[in-house]
Amino acid sequence: MRITLMNIFAVALLAPVLFAPLCAADSDAATDRMGQLEARLIAMEARLAAAEHVQPASSSVSEARIAELESRLADAEQETKEVKALAATGGNVPSSSILGNSAVFDIMANSAWRNLRWTQPEQWETIRPGVSVETVIEALGVPPRSVESLKPRVDEVFYYETSIRDGGNSPRGKISFRKGQVLTVEKNF
Numbered sequence: 443m444r445i446t447l448m449n450i451f452a453v454a455l456l457a458p459v460l461f462a463p464l465c466a467a468d469s470d471a472a473t474d475r476m477g478q479l480e481a482r483l484i485a486m487e488a489r490l491a492a493a494e495h496v497q498p499a500s501s502s503v504s505e506a507r508i509a510e511l512e513s514r515l516a517d518a519e520q521e522t523k524e525v526k527a528l529a530a531t532g533g534n535v536p537s538s539s540i541l542g543n544s545a546v547f548d549i550m551a552n553s554a555w556r557n558l559r560w561t562q563p564e565q566w567e568t569i570r571p572g573v574s575v576e577t578v579i580e581a582l583g584v585p586p587r588s589v590e591s592l593k594p595r596v597d598e599v600f601y602y603e604t605s606i607r608d609g610g611n612s613p614r615g616k617i618s619f620r621k622g623q624v625l626t627v628e629k630n631f
Contacts, residue, residue, distance in 0.1 A: 559583045560602040561613045563631050569617065573624045578617060585617075596620055 559565045560582040568581050578600065579585075585600035596618045603614040615629040 560585075560615060563629075566615065566627075566629055566631075569624065569627050571624050571626065575619055575622050578624065582615075591618070596625060597622075 565581050569578055575598075582602060585602050587601040587603070589599050589601070591597060591599050598619045600617045600619070601614075602616070604612045613629075613631050615627070617627050618625040
């Protein structure tokens with residue numbers, strides 16, 4: 443077949459007729475796909491809106507725990523008020539005060555630390571080399587004083603003591619840490 447002007451015109455006229463159904467099929471498929479995606483998007487937006495309006499169910503366990511913690515906080519605040527009152531008056535508190543009886547003068551006798559976990563020898567039984575920092579804090583509580591060490595083998599040192607100046611026979615302990623684990627334990631009970 444020779445390429446002539448007549449053949450070129452014939453192909454030019456037949457091309458749109460032959461390729462039009464293919465293009466139409468592609469555009470129909472794309473339109474259908476777009477419609478499906480829009481429907482999925484609308485459904486997802488509806489689910490999201492419904493989820494935002496749902497209130498989480500309150501847990502009676504967490505409410506009980508909150509009530510317990512609030513009670514403990516109120517007790518601790520009352521004890522703090524008593525200690526501040528004793529400190530402000532220097533121990534000269536009349537018996538008709540908010541402190542009531544003389545049993546509270548035990549605080550003035552430097553024995554308020556007796557209720558701390560670290561002052562009880564049985565709490566120290568689990569503390570030994572290799573134990574993590576978290577385990578120490580869980581067993582003894584947060585230390586009254588902790589310092590970063592200048593020694594290369596020791597990272598941090600926890601001091602459990604009633605006072606830095608109190609060198610008497612009061613309970614005290616010192617725990618050294620390296621890479622988050624107990625290196626040494628010293629206690630005086």
